[in-house]
């Protein structure tokens with residue numbers, strides 16, 4: 679737990695339009711409680727099972743974000759309570775989230791994950807796939823989904839200039855997408871990018887949500 683770093687990041691964010699998603703994967707319920715008592719309400723988990731185990735043990739006003747890869751058959755476990763899903767990267771997954779959200783009588787906020795890294799292992803849509811998905815959505819509206827923006831993970835590298843260019847690409851793609859598909863939609867406004875090692879760069883490049891774990895939870 680590093681409340682000093684936590685406080686420092688919160689201070690930095692006051693002068694920006696970004697918010698902090700505290701990434702609590704692999705952290706105990708007790709550690710999350712401490713962060714909650716320090717004032718944090720938005721937490722991100724990357725695995726469904728871990729999320730569904732922790733959620734009932736923690737306060738109800740926590741907003742849980744699913745930030746990791748999501749399999750269709752697991753959507754049903756989180757649909758009743760999840761506040762945002764950052765990692766939507768296919769039409770099939772979007773349809774499944776819609777179906778489960780409808781059943782739970784909810785509208786679930788989602789981000790579309792974009793492939794911005796050099797590595798081929800990372801999940802996410804390319805620009806063409808993004809446009810195909812949004813064209814399809816225009817033809818087949820999903821009222822229990824609210825698309826609120828884009829998410830990306832930069833290459834895992836020490837080369838921060840490379841990372842900056844990837845964030846810049848995501849911001850540009852967001853602006854294009856906003857103009858083409860969401861011009862009159864005030865909800866489409868989020869760019870989820872930046873982690874412990876690169877969140878400052880991400881903010882400079884237009885991030886609205888940084889996902890930070892180790893920097894605030896490690897000693």
Ligand SMILES: *Cc1c(COP(=O)(O)O)cnc(C)c1O
Pocket residue numbers: 701703724745746831873874875889890891892893
């Ligand atoms: C773990 C994780 C983070 C946070 O990483 P840190 O380097 O610990 O800040 C952010 N986003 C995703 C998708 C993650 O899985």
